[in-house]
Amino acid sequence: MAMSRLLPALVAVAMIGTLAACTTPDAEGGIPNPPSASATAAPAPTPSVSVPVVRATPTPPPVPSPEPTALVLPDLGVDMPVDPVGVQADGAMEIPTDPAVAGWYRFGPAPADAAGATVIAAHVDSRVYGLGPLARLRDAQPGQQVSVTDAAGTTTTYVVESVTYIPRAQLPVDELFSREGPRSLVVITCGGSFDERTRSYSDNVVLVAREA
Amino acid sequence: MRKTLTAGIAVGAVAALAAFAPAYAISDTTADLSVLHGIPDTPVDVYVNGELTLDDFQPGDLAGPLDLPAGDYVVALTAPDAADDSAPVLGPITLTLEANKSYTAVAHLDADGAPTAKLFTNDISATDAGQGRLTVRHVAAAPAVDILAGGQAVVSGLANPDEASLDLAAGTVSAAVALAGTTDPVIGPADVTVSEGALTIVYAWGSAADENLALAVQTVSGLHSGPDGVNTGEAGLAAENGSTGWLFGAGAALLLAVAAGSVLSVRAANARR
Numbered sequence: 001m002a003m004s005r006l007l008p009a010l011v012a013v014a015m016i017g018t019l020a021a022c023t024t025p026d027a028e029g030g031i032p033n034p035p036s037a038s039a040t041a042a043p044a045p046t047p048s049v050s051v052p053v054v055r056a057t058p059t060p061p062p063v064p065s066p067e068p069t070a071l072v073l074p075d076l077g078v079d080m081p082v083d084p085v086g087v088q089a090d091g092a093m094e095i096p097t098d099p100a101v102a103g104w105y106r107f108g109p110a111p112a113d114a115a116g117a118t119v120i121a122a123h124v125d126s127r128v129y130g131l132g133p134l135a136r137l138r139d140a141q142p143g144q145q146v147s148v149t150d151a152a153g154t155t156t157t158y159v160v161e162s163v164t165y166i167p168r169a170q171l172p173v174d175e176l177f178s179r180e181g182p183r184s185l186v187v188i189t190c191g192g193s194f195d196e197r198t199r200s201y202s203d204n205v206v207l208v209a210r211e212a
Numbered sequence: 213m214r215k216t217l218t219a220g221i222a223v224g225a226v227a228a229l230a231a232f233a234p235a236y237a238i239s240d241t242t243a244d245l246s247v248l249h250g251i252p253d254t255p256v257d258v259y260v261n262g263e264l265t266l267d268d269f270q271p272g273d274l275a276g277p278l279d280l281p282a283g284d285y286v287v288a289l290t291a292p293d294a295a296d297d298s299a300p301v302l303g304p305i306t307l308t309l310e311a312n313k314s315y316t317a318v319a320h321l322d323a324d325g326a327p328t329a330k331l332f333t334n335d336i337s338a339t340d341a342g343q344g345r346l347t348v349r350h351v352a353a354a355p356a357v358d359i360l361a362g363g364q365a366v367v368s369g370l371a372n373p374d375e376a377s378l379d380l381a382a383g384t385v386s387a388a389v390a391l392a393g394t395t396d397p398v399i400g401p402a403d404v405t406v407s408e409g410a411l412t413i414v415y416a417w418g419s420a421a422d423e424n425l426a427l428a429v430q431t432v433s434g435l436h437s438g439p440d441g442v443n444t445g446e447a448g449l450a451a452e453n454g455s456t457g458w459l460f461g462a463g464a465a466l467l468l469a470v471a472a473g474s475v476l477s478v479r480a481a482n483a484r485r
């Protein structure tokens with residue numbers, strides 16, 4: 001009775017253990033050390049599964065990928081510097097004050113990362129600085145090239161897939177800021193109608209491009 | 213003029229980017245289990261449901277995570293190279309794993325130095341953009357402690373085998389452990405990286421009497437969420453409604469200026485007369 005209940009669980013443990021052995025462990029800190037099989041003469045059993053094991057000692061922070069430093073859309077005459085940015089106190093993405101400077105969301109992927117979307121945003125305008133280069137973002141066409149140069153001097157080129165107006169309150173941030181999926185570039189600014197009372201635009205203008 | 217798309221179409225347009233998975237989801241039928249060995253000087257073999265699963269598991273080592281079907285698992289720790297689990301040094305104990313949860317089973321010393329084990333449930337709920345989660349667990353043969361970050365107590369009076377969690381801005385924390393009510397570290401200080409969108413679990417383990425207290429660190433990533441929005445304009449200079457707001461205001465101001473200018477020129481003209 002007990003055995004018949006345990007058997008399926010054992011099989012499941014063995015199967016899943018095999019799968020887990022092929023993947024990197026969630027625990028950071030390096031290469032899993034497979035348990036060493038004992039070579040003693042005793043009839044000691046060997047594990048039926050291979051479980052990744054790491055030392056649980058504190059590890060230095062992972063080396064970050066080089067940050068983007070320039071965003072270029074040649075067809076629109078846009079060539080602007082990029083600074084790393086984070087999150088404002090209100091939870092919104094931090095945006096450089098000067099619309100001529102774009103911000104790269106530093107908690108998300110960079111162009112050198114293996115997966116996910118590099119997100120770069122800039123103000124479309126400012127009461128102090130006037131119109132910014134991304135006022136032209138709405139004119140981008142699918143098929144045009146966009147490139148991002150990073151601090152290591154590497155330029156990654158993307159091809160525009162879409163330019164979309166999305167009401168700001170409905171911006172699908174979790175999709176746009178995805179850390180999984182194909183290497184892509186998302187460029188965001190504002191557009192649509194303007195409400196003087198709230199001093200804000202109705203929409204985000206969102207350009208999505210994939211690595212060329 | 214381009215029209216604003218409805219949200220549904222817009223989401224469809226960008227959803228092609230990636231199959232969006234909500235913050236850390238395991239599955240509706242399985243759980244994640246990691247195992248931490250926190251009993252000093254005692255390598256063990258770990259048996260799960262009678263089957264050798266971890267061979268020669270060393271103190272300070274972290275195994276897993278294993279994605280296991282929800283249910284009960286019988287775990288026993290034996291001396292290394294035991295023939296089976298009939299003479300465990302710890303256990304057998306039954307771990308009940310619920311689906312879509314993350315667990316860490318810790319073999320450790322109780323406050324008085326006797327070997328024991330505890331199944332902790334890891335808080336893998338989503339973190340706010342820019343934040344990471346820090347969980348501290350006291351699994352050492354030691355009295356209650358305070359956890360210090362940058363010299364300040366952030367957790368007070370934590371006793372074996374309790375835990376405490378806080379979400380904080382991502383970054384590096386200089387973490388130390390002091391006996392409750394004191395600030396003289398018994399462990400650390402050590403730099404602990406609290407990554408954005410990740411759970412960082414710090415264990416105080418070992419034995420105060422044997423002077424082998426140490427920190428162990430486990431991380432679970434994938435808890436991140438996007439920022440609340442992207443607000444990128446304030447002047448209305450790029451507005452496509454063309455009538456309201458700042459543009460109108462600017463236009464009105466310009467008209468006023470022109471009008472004022474004409475008045476002035478009229479006055480000047482009058483003055484010249």
